[in-house]
Amino acid sequence: MNLADTNYWFDIPGSESLTNLNFTITDPATKSVFYRLRVPASVLAGPRPNVVFFIIDDLTTTLGCYGHPDAYTPVMDSLAGSGVRFARTYTQYSLCNPSRSSFFTGQYPERTKIYNLVDLFREALPEAVTLPQLFKNAGYNTARLGKVFHVQDPNTVSDVVIGAPLSLDENLVDEVKLAEWNAGDLSDPPHATGNKYNRPYGASPHPPEDFTDYAIASNAIVTLDTFTTNATYKDKPFFLTVGFIRPHTSWVAPTEFFDHITGTNAISMPYYFVPGGEDISTNNVPAPAIPGNGNAFGYTDPTLGQVREGRRAYLAAAAFSDSQVGRVMAKLNALNLATNTIIVLTGDNGYCLGEHNRWSKPSLFDIGIRVPLIVSAPGYGSGVCTGMVEQVDIYPTIAALAGLPISTNVQGMSLQPYLTNPALPAKTACFSTFLSSGVLGHSVTTDRYSYVKWGDGTNGLTWGTTLHQFYDHATDPLELTNLANVPAYSNLVVQLHTQLTNHVVTAGGD
Numbered sequence: 001m002n003l004a005d006t007n008y009w010f011d012i013p014g015s016e017s018l019t020n021l022n023f024t025i026t027d028p029a030t031k032s033v034f035y036r037l038r039v040p041a042s043v044l045a046g047p048r049p050n051v052v053f054f055i056i057d058d059l060t061t062t063l064g065c066y067g068h069p070d071a072y073t074p075v076m077d078s079l080a081g082s083g084v085r086f087a088r089t090y091t092q093y094s095l096c097n098p099s100r101s102s103f104f105t106g107q108y109p110e111r112t113k114i115y116n117l118v119d120l121f122r123e124a125l126p127e128a129v130t131l132p133q134l135f136k137n138a139g140y141n142t143a144r145l146g147k148v149f150h151v152q153d154p155n156t157v158s159d160v161v162i163g164a165p166l167s168l169d170e171n172l173v174d175e176v177k178l179a180e181w182n183a184g185d186l187s188d189p190p191h192a193t194g195n196k197y198n199r200p201y202g203a204s205p206h207p208p209e210d211f212t213d214y215a216i217a218s219n220a221i222v223t224l225d226t227f228t229t230n231a232t233y234k235d236k237p238f239f240l241t242v243g244f245i246r247p248h249t250s251w252v253a254p255t256e257f258f259d260h261i262t263g264t265n266a267i268s269m270p271y272y273f274v275p276g277g278e279d280i281s282t283n284n285v286p287a288p289a290i291p292g293n294g295n296a297f298g299y300t301d302p303t304l305g306q307v308r309e310g311r312r313a314y315l316a317a318a319a320f321s322d323s324q325v326g327r328v329m330a331k332l333n334a335l336n337l338a339t340n341t342i343i344v345l346t347g348d349n350g351y352c353l354g355e356h357n358r359w360s361k362p363s364l365f366d367i368g369i370r371v372p373l374i375v376s377a378p379g380y381g382s383g384v385c386t387g388m389v390e391q392v393d394i395y396p397t398i399a400a401l402a403g404l405p406i407s408t409n410v411q412g413m414s415l416q417p418y419l420t421n422p423a424l425p426a427k428t429a430c431f432s433t434f435l436s437s438g439v440l441g442h443s444v445t446t447d448r449y450s451y452v453k454w455g456d457g458t459n460g461l462t463w464g465t466t467l468h469q470f471y472d473h474a475t476d477p478l479e480l481t482n483l484a485n486v487p488a489y490s491n492l493v494v495q496l497h498t499q500l501t502n503h504v505v506t507a508g509g510d
């Protein structure tokens with residue numbers, strides 16, 4: 001055999017396509033020989049990564065790492081420090097079921113057709129592969145712990161399914177309300193029908209172990225043990241989705257978490273409650289922009305003291321969920337899984353805590369559609385992406401990080417490149433939708449401007465009405481002054497309306 005003239009091929013068998021590796025061996029007589037090794041891609045990639053996907057119900061960008069002055073979120077802040085925090089992430093619909101239907105399918109609401117809390121996206125998308133389903137199909141162990149889908153998807157079958165034992169919290173909330181009643185506060189009787197979310201806050205003397213979110217984290221911890229030790233599961237990677245309930249109302253949490261938040265009288269206040277602050281009359285914004293406050297303070301308007309107490313209670317409830325994320329993270333570290341596990345954390349909608357005199361989630365104000373998004377992936381960098389991204393991007397991002405191919409029906413873009421270089425240019429426009437008492441609204445946010453159009457036609461985009469809002473974030477980041485009908489901005493308004501119309505038509509197409 002003439003070594004100098006021969007290339008030798010060695011194949012490592014595998015079911016996947018083979019990748020060629022060339023290398024050279026030099027023999028003593030200085031004759032070089034190329035050897036070619038062909039190996040499956042999975043061998044080159046190493047073990048497939050695990051995924052833990054945290055969804056924190058109703059958590060908006062009230063985190064320390066997002067700059068909130070009163071928040072206590074050390075665990076999520078630490079996670080942001082180890083990964084990439086996406087500073088401007090927009091939800092596609094600021095309400096549980098429409099939002100989750102969108103980011104679990106990677107498709108806009110115009111495609112899922114979900115605008116409420118009860119409909120199932122399978123009606124419009126019978127063949128969609130949800131994110132957990134994608135990983136299940138790829139051979140992952142999957143688990144759904146706590147609140148994940150708002151309406152369960154019959155096609156997404158997980159190995160482990162543990163719902164949220166809500167009855168735990170309902171008992172504790174009743175106790176808090178009863179204490180208010182006994183203290184002489186008759187504004188919201190404990191058992192009044194239809195008003196259970198008014199004044200839904202307060203410190204509870206019960207220990208964390210008595211709360212739903214503690215139980216959800218405990219179930220996640222047990223599931224991690226099962227997936228890593230049980231013979232049925234331990235040889236496969238896992239996709240774990242953990243959905244915590246707080247800071248969704250009711251904002252009741254153990255007393256120790258209220259102690260972490262600054263005192264009631266020092267809490268930061270929304271501009272609406274600052275003397276001489278925002279005018280939210282319908283002269284300034286169209287009526288659909290300010291629907292009823294059904295989620296909190298829907299029974300009576302809060303006093304200034306109640307505004308402070310409510311904001312503090314929301315932050316305490318968020319701090320409690322933060323601690324439960326910490327329990328799951330500690331278990332991942334104890335099992336030495338952190339080096340091969342992708343961690344993603346987000347909320348499902350924005351939330352107005354008195355901003356624009358709103359005490360609820362659904363809106364198209366900027367503060368109502370901003371959500372946290374943190375991605376920490378082994379082998380990638382850390383930092384802050386200040387460019388705009390959307391929650392519809394979560395699906396293709398997690399899939400790309402795990403190397404899983406996705407359907408061309410997925411409409412988001414992978415954020416994988418930003419984990420290496422967060423400074424890359426991001427999206428130039430983000431889009432959201434909201435159905436306000438039968439009036440469909442759409443918004444487009446660009447780097448500088450926000451434009452909202454409320455409908456008077458079937459798709460909510462008919463031109464020729466004044467049901468719209470326009471804000472210049474460079475001069476008005478809190479969106480206090482609606483400039484949509486100011487002649488000086490008419491060209492910009494028309495341009496954004498066209499951009500919004502094009503998106504709605506395109507996103508809703510097949």
Ligand SMILES: [Ca+2]
Pocket residue numbers: 057058095096248348349
């Ligand atoms: Ca929610």
